[in-house]
Amino acid sequence: MMDYNPKIHYIPARPKPIKRVGIYCRVSSSKDEQLKSLSNQISGPTSKVANIPSWKN
Secondary structure, X not given: OOOOOOOOOXXXXXXXXXXXXXXXXXXXXXXXXXXXHHHHHHHHHHHHHHOOOOEEO
């Protein structure tokens, strides 16, 4: 703990605000290849959002 000094005032840091993010994914058809692509499009950004504490989807 620091020594008391009346000339120094401690100002605590503000917590980072939580950012709300949206993930947009789309495919042009319902073919199996496109559906696998959609799964990849969803999983990549979703895992990124999950790994950043100040982001919420």
